[in-house]
Amino acid sequence: MTSLLKRSAAAFAITASLLSVPAAALAQDGNAITVTYKDDIATLDPAIGYDWQNFSMIKAIFDGLMDYEPGTATLRPGLAESYEISPDGKVFTFKLRDGVQFHNGRAMTAEDVKYSFERTVNPATQSPGAGFLGSIEGFDAMQGGTATELSGVRILDPKTVEVTLSRPDATFLSVMALNFSFIVPKEEVEKSGADFGRNPVGTGAFKLAEWTLGQRLVLAKNADYYREGAPKLDGITFEIGQEPVVSLLRVQNGEVDVPGDGIPPAKFREVMGDPGQATQVVEGVQLHTGYITMNTKAAPFDDLKVRQAVNMAINKDRIVQIINGRATPANQPLPPTMPGYVEGFEGYRYDVEGAKKLLAEAGHEGGFETELFVANVDPQPRIAQAIQQDLAAVGIKASLQSLAQANVIAAGSSAEGAPMIWSGGMAWIADFPDPSNFYGPILGCAGAAEGGWNWAKYCNEALDEKAAAADAMVDPGQAAERAAAWGEVYKGVMADAPWVPVFNEKRYTMRSARMGGDDALYIDPVNTPMNYRYVETK
Amino acid sequence: MAIYLARRLFQAVLILLGVSLVTFALLYLLPADPARQIAGRTASAAQVAGIRTQLGLDQPFLVQYARYLGNLVQGDLGRSYLQRSEVAALIWARLPASLLLMLAAILCELALGLTMGMLAAVRRGRASDHALMVTSFVTVSAPQFVVGLLLLYVFAVRLGWFPIGGYGTFAHLVLPALTLGILGAGWYARMMRSSMVDVLRQDYIRTARAKGLRRWTILVRHALPNAILPVVAMIGIDIGLFMSGIVVVESVFGWPGIGQLAWQAIQRVDLPIIMGVTLVSAVAIVLGNLLADLVTPFVDPRIKLK
Numbered sequence: 001m002t003s004l005l006k007r008s009a010a011a012f013a014i015t016a017s018l019l020s021v022p023a024a025a026l027a028q029d030g031n032a033i034t035v036t037y038k039d040d041i042a043t044l045d046p047a048i049g050y051d052w053q054n055f056s057m058i059k060a061i062f063d064g065l066m067d068y069e070p071g072t073a074t075l076r077p078g079l080a081e082s083y084e085i086s087p088d089g090k091v092f093t094f095k096l097r098d099g100v101q102f103h104n105g106r107a108m109t110a111e112d113v114k115y116s117f118e119r120t121v122n123p124a125t126q127s128p129g130a131g132f133l134g135s136i137e138g139f140d141a142m143q144g145g146t147a148t149e150l151s152g153v154r155i156l157d158p159k160t161v162e163v164t165l166s167r168p169d170a171t172f173l174s175v176m177a178l179n180f181s182f183i184v185p186k187e188e189v190e191k192s193g194a195d196f197g198r199n200p201v202g203t204g205a206f207k208l209a210e211w212t213l214g215q216r217l218v219l220a221k222n223a224d225y226y227r228e229g230a231p232k233l234d235g236i237t238f239e240i241g242q243e244p245v246v247s248l249l250r251v252q253n254g255e256v257d258v259p260g261d262g263i264p265p266a267k268f269r270e271v272m273g274d275p276g277q278a279t280q281v282v283e284g285v286q287l288h289t290g291y292i293t294m295n296t297k298a299a300p301f302d303d304l305k306v307r308q309a310v311n312m313a314i315n316k317d318r319i320v321q322i323i324n325g326r327a328t329p330a331n332q333p334l335p336p337t338m339p340g341y342v343e344g345f346e347g348y349r350y351d352v353e354g355a356k357k358l359l360a361e362a363g364h365e366g367g368f369e370t371e372l373f374v375a376n377v378d379p380q381p382r383i384a385q386a387i388q389q390d391l392a393a394v395g396i397k398a399s400l401q402s403l404a405q406a407n408v409i410a411a412g413s414s415a416e417g418a419p420m421i422w423s424g425g426m427a428w429i430a431d432f433p434d435p436s437n438f439y440g441p442i443l444g445c446a447g448a449a450e451g452g453w454n455w456a457k458y459c460n461e462a463l464d465e466k467a468a469a470a471d472a473m474v475d476p477g478q479a480a481e482r483a484a485a486w487g488e489v490y491k492g493v494m495a496d497a498p499w500v501p502v503f504n505e506k507r508y509t510m511r512s513a514r515m516g517g518d519d520a521l522y523i524d525p526v527n528t529p530m531n532y533r534y535v536e537t538k
Numbered sequence: 539m540a541i542y543l544a545r546r547l548f549q550a551v552l553i554l555l556g557v558s559l560v561t562f563a564l565l566y567l568l569p570a571d572p573a574r575q576i577a578g579r580t581a582s583a584a585q586v587a588g589i590r591t592q593l594g595l596d597q598p599f600l601v602q603y604a605r606y607l608g609n610l611v612q613g614d615l616g617r618s619y620l621q622r623s624e625v626a627a628l629i630w631a632r633l634p635a636s637l638l639l640m641l642a643a644i645l646c647e648l649a650l651g652l653t654m655g656m657l658a659a660v661r662r663g664r665a666s667d668h669a670l671m672v673t674s675f676v677t678v679s680a681p682q683f684v685v686g687l688l689l690l691y692v693f694a695v696r697l698g699w700f701p702i703g704g705y706g707t708f709a710h711l712v713l714p715a716l717t718l719g720i721l722g723a724g725w726y727a728r729m730m731r732s733s734m735v736d737v738l739r740q741d742y743i744r745t746a747r748a749k750g751l752r753r754w755t756i757l758v759r760h761a762l763p764n765a766i767l768p769v770v771a772m773i774g775i776d777i778g779l780f781m782s783g784i785v786v787v788e789s790v791f792g793w794p795g796i797g798q799l800a801w802q803a804i805q806r807v808d809l810p811i812i813m814g815v816t817l818v819s820a821v822a823i824v825l826g827n828l829l830a831d832l833v834t835p836f837v838d839p840r841i842k843l844k
Contacts, residue, residue, distance in 0.1 A: 039802050042621045050578055123588050128578020130585065143585060197622055213623075213631035214794040215705060239704070241792040246703045249695055253702065377805075406570040406807035413574065441579050451571075451586050453579045 031537050032235035033257040033515065035529070036242040036250065041217055043197030044208070046182035047120045047127040052429065052528045053260065057238070058179045060219060060231075060532040062202030065094050065113065065161075066177035070534040071520030073287075073337075073433035075173055079108065079183055079203065079226075089168035089474030094176075096159045100226045102185045103207040110155040116183045117163075118142065118150050129180030132431070135169040168472040170482060174432035177526075205231040205533045215240055219532075232517070232536035248510070252277065257512040257537075258522075260529050265379050268324045268508070277510075284523025285337050286507040287430035289330055289438070292372075292387060292500040293455040295417040297448075300368050307497040309358035311348035313394045314500050319386050323379055327503035333438050333490050335504040337525070339479070340435030340486030347494055347501070355394045367395025373411055373418045375425035376402040383502075384422045412455035421455050422502075433525055435486035439467050443493055458498035463489055514538050546831070550824045557820040558610070561813055562603050570807045572619045606813075615814040620806055625814040629796055633818070635705060636795030639718065639788070640780050642711050644773060646719025647726055652766065654723065655730020659765075660757065662735060670727065678724035682783055686717040686790035703792035714791040718783050722776055726769060734765040767838050774830025781819040 043049050046062045067078030077083065080094040100108040120127045121142045133139060137152030152164040165172060175181055188201040200208055203226065206219035217238040221231055238260070242250070247259035248267055263271050263281070271277045294301035294310060301307055316329035331347030334340055359367065372391075374384035381402050391398045398420065403411070405426050411418040430437045441447040445464050447454030470485035493499075509522050509529050516538040524531040573590035574581075581589075590596050594605060609616060615625035651674075658670040677685075693713060694702040700709050737743065738761055746756045784797030792798075796815050803811035835841045 040621065040799070043623075045622070048622060123585070124592070126576050126589050126592065128576060129580060131578070131580025131582065134580070143588075194617065194622060195624075212794075213628060214635075214799065239792075241705075241788075241794050241798055242703060243790060243792060246690070246790075246792060249702050255702075404570075404805065404807060406575060407568070410570045410574070414569075446582070449583055451574055451581075451583045 031233055032237065033233055033535075033537065034237045034239060034255070035258045035260045036239045036247040036256050037260040038240075038242055038244060038247075040214055040240055041238065044200040045197030046179040046184065046200075046202070047116075047125050047129070048197055049179060050128040055179060056527045056529070056532060057217075057219075058182065058200075059204070059527060060206045060236070061200050061204040061208065062179065062182035062184065063100075063204050063226075064177050064179070064182045065096075066173050068177060068524075068526050070531050071518055071524050073525045075177060078177065079113075080176075083173075085474055089170070089472065090165045092163045092165070092172060093156070094161045094163070096161070097226060098159070100203050101224055102188070102203055103201045103222060104185060104188060106185060106187075108183060108185075108203055109158045110161045111158070112183050112185060113161045114150070114153045114155055115186045117153055117181060118148075119184065119189065120180050121150060127180060129178065132175045132178055132180050135165045135167055135172060137164045137166045139166070167468075168474045170471050170474045171432070171434050171436050172474075174434045174437075178432055206236065209235065227533075230533045232534060233532070236532060251280070251510055251512055254512060257515050258529055259510055262529065263508050263510060265323065265326075268326065271510075272324075280510050280513065282509050282511060282519050282522040284507045284509075284520075285335065285525075286505060286523075286528075287335050287338055287433055287525060288505045289333055289335050290327070290383075290502045290505060291330075291333070291423050292502060293412070293418075293421045293423065294498060294500075295419050295455070295457055296496075296498050297417065297457040298419065300362070300364060300370070301419065303362045304497065305358045305362040306364065308348060309355040309362070309394065310391070310396070311497050311500050312351045312355040312358070313396070314387060314390050314502065315350050316502055317350070318390075319383055320503055322382055322386055323503075323505075326508060327505045330501035330504050332494055333443065333499065333501055334435055334486075335430075338430070338433060338435055338438070339483040340490065342487040342491060345491065345494075348497070352393055359394060359396075364395070367397060369397045369399070370419045371401050372398040372420040372422060373401045373403065373408045374422045375405040375408050377405070377425050380422065380424040383424055387422060413451050413453060415450040417455065417457050423455075435483065435490075436467065436471050439486075439489060439493075443498070456498035458493075458496065460492065460496060463492045466492070543832075546828055550828065553824055554817065554820055558607070558813075558817060559603065561816045562606060563599070565809045565813060566599055566602070568807065568809075572807075572809060575807070576619055610817075615817070616810040618803075618808050618811050620808050621811075625810045628799060628811065629814055629818055632794055632796045632799050635793060636784055636788070636797060638711070639714055639784060639793055639795055640777070642715035643718035643722070643780060643783075644776065646715050647722030647776075648773075650719060650723035651726025652730050652769070654727035655769075656734055656757070656762070656765075658727065658731040659734030659738060662731075667731075671731070674724040674727040676724075677720045678728075680720075682717055682721060682786045683790060685720055686714070686787055689713045689717055690790065703790075705792070705794050710791075710793075714787050714793050717790070718780060718787050721783065722779065726772075729769050729772065730765065733768050734761060737761045737765040740764075771830055771834050774826040774828070774833075777826030778823045781823060 037053060041054055042051060044054060044058055044061060046058045049058045063079050065078055065080040067076055068074060069076050079097055079100055081097040082095045084093045096110060102108060117133060119125055121130050121133055121139055123143055123145060136150055138147060138150040141147035142150055154162045156162050183203060185201055189196045192199040205222055205225045207222050209220040210218040219236045221234050244259060244261040244264040245267060247256055250256040251259055294307050296302055320327050320329055332342060332345055372384055372388060374380050384400050388398050388400060408421060409426060412421050441453045443454060443458055445459035445461060448457045448459045466489050470482050473482040507523055511522055514537050515535060517535045521535050522530045573586050573595055577586045577589050594602060613626060617624055618628065654670050654674060658667045661667045690713060694700045700713050704710050743756060743761060746760050784795055785801050788795045788797035789801050799811060800815040
């Protein structure tokens with residue numbers, strides 16, 4: 001037995017030494033930083049990546065024709081040096097920047113732009129963002145398989161691309177700054193095939209240096225990056241598989257610079273109560289609204305009075321307390337920092353007696369029974385319980401259906417729908433900072449079909465027309481008018497009350513003492529958890 | 539022996555086939571639509587239907603299952619719906635970490651459990667025996683999540699002896715292996731104690747004592763080899779226990795093994811990964827049990843495999 005033990009110990013030691021990799025570089029080394037995440041990075045393919053974790057990494061590796069001023073939601077030209085919009089708002093002509101190279105050394109041309117758009121739209125790519133390019137002429141033909149090219153994308157010369165839309169689309173420039181329209185080199189995509197997401201090659205500020213599946217991803221500075229003065233860091237190491245609580249401890253130990261998943265809800269008060277840690281916290285707003293949907297196509301929520309009553313029954317201040325004040329109560333679908341948000345709008349005030357009265361008028365004096373679906377990840381079930389209690393106070397008995405996120409989504413988008421859903425954990429965070437982004441898929445008629453994201457099954461055709469009219473105001477000079485038009489659309493939505501807007505979540509992120517740069521870079525509205533291109537070390 | 543092995547391998551294939559069928563059926567029944575997950579929130583119903591057809595998800599259950607088996611035989615576990623990578627590659631990349639952790643945990647539980655069991659048997663009825671058995675009871679009952687966090691807090695955060703989670707060096711391995719091993723150590727301690735108590739009652743031990751051998755020699759040279767046999771045969775069965783344990787322990791310690799992969803896939807309802815990890819775990823459990831049975835005749839010549 002002793003020899004057996006000895007042998008196993010020896011075998012074990014050998015295996016251990018074979019499997020060991022150099023200990024992760026400490027955060028303090030040079031001008032490179034360490035960021036942690038709990039979950040695997042799903043993919044770095046810009047046509048496929050669609051979660052907030054890989055969004056910002058993809059933005060560090062690739063570029064689009066358009067870009068944002070760091071730390072803001074203001075558009076600026078990216079790979080395009082300049083652009084022109086035709087008077088009817090349907091033709092966009094982009095002049096490409098000189099001297100932009102992919103990480104493999106090849107110069108980027110207009111061919112790459114056309115190839116990249118078509119790749120995203122091609123049904124074989126199975127891009128979850130293909131629909132964003134839906135206004136380009138020829139989209140339907142290519143999605144339907146009757147064309148292999150986008151007829152709306154024309155190469156005028158190697159440095160000029162003309163994109164023709166099938167309808168005026170004021171959001172098109174924002175879409176050009178979204179990862180689904182980022183520019184990829186054809187030869188690299190073809191070389192890697194379906195694994196391009198593991199071997200990303202772009203024009204971005206960082207290039208892939210190492211990726212050990214499930215462990216770490218290392219990005220190295222692209223010295224040939226086209227923008228002067230960026231990136232400021234020499235490299236970023238993402239360590240994967242770290243519990244948020246553990247990441248927080250490591251930030252305190254100086255081993256980690258930014259906990260990518262933020263401050264876990266259970267630790268929030270402790271961190272904010274500790275002066276040493278609280279100074280490392282950066283607070284910001286995000287383009288997010290948490291809401292309750294009511295199925296407007298089925299009794300009892302097909303009755304406007306019932307939906308209004310529910311709007312009045314929910315005590316939003318208390319729900320904000322439950323999440324330690326990490327949000328502000330909402331009264332309309334758009335978050336306050338979004339253009340189109342209606343200042344001074346009050347929505348439905350918390351009024352239990354008023355709610356009871358409306359329910360009685362709708363013929364539900366004794367209340368009714370219903371179901372509230374919720375994602376089973378903390379703190380969502382606790383929030384749902386608060387909603388349940390508020391509903392009980394006006395006589396509505398809601399039973400909680402606490403399920404995995406994918407199952408809640410499936411229930412909401414099924415043909416029959418779900419009576420009520422608390423959107424937390426699956427809630428809408430804007431893909432780009434534009435008011436239309438909160439309407440189309442989640443409140444418009446198109447999303448109300450089976451499989452859509454409009455869980456309230458809400459469809460008001462008059463509002464759909466108003467929304468289309470607002471999006472036809474392409475001229476940047478009409479921005480204020482367009483925002484006001486969108487404000488009217490959302491006021492119209494609130495009159496029909498398909499949702500209870502509950503709160504706009506704030507974002508809290510942390511950075512180690514040695515991290516520098518403007519606070520705004522860490523709460524950048526389009527880069528979570530931070531703008532990797534512009535943050536720096538002190 | 540060869541016939542026995544052939545029969546057992548045949549049985550193993552049948553078991554795995556059963557596991558695959560049940561898992562596949564359960565995942566098929568889940569009310570989540572992979573095509574919709576892939577298509578994203580901007581997709582029209584036609585786009586979703588197109589993806590469903592591309593993935594063959596519109597086919598009847600048996601056709602889908604047969605196609606899965608066909609690919610499986612060629613070593614193809616499919617591609618993850620969300621990561622779009624080959625499942626086999628994802629599992630393969632993480633398997634070494636899980637195997638290393640399991641090996642370390644087995645050593646840990648044997649070292650701890652056998653020592654505790656032996657001491658308790660020798661000191662049977664005394665206070666130290668009771669203390670050891672209560673300890674083993676606690677380690678068996680303690681949830682691994684709690685044990686893991688406790689060890690992390692005390693030895694990594696407070697004392698700073700070990701790194702706070704992660705992977706790469708021997709120091710990283712100690713706490714997760716201990717967390718996983720402590721549970722098994724409790725079982726081994728109890729088994730070892732009762733087995734040792736039985737052996738110490740045997741006549742040959744009395745004879746040895748009568749010959750005037752030293753107590754230590756009796757214990758290590760004469761009693762231990764016999765007492766340890768039934769205990770060691772349990773290791774194969776442990777693998778099933780570990781497979782469930784690593785899901786929790788790997789998540790707590792950020793250990794990049796297949797348990798963590800499974801946990802993420804379950805949260806994201808990434809069916810091909812769940813399916814793949816289940817099958818790989820089933821293979822490990824079946825092989826572990828087979829190995830345990832094959833080893834038994836070597837440690838106890840009275841047992842013959844037929």
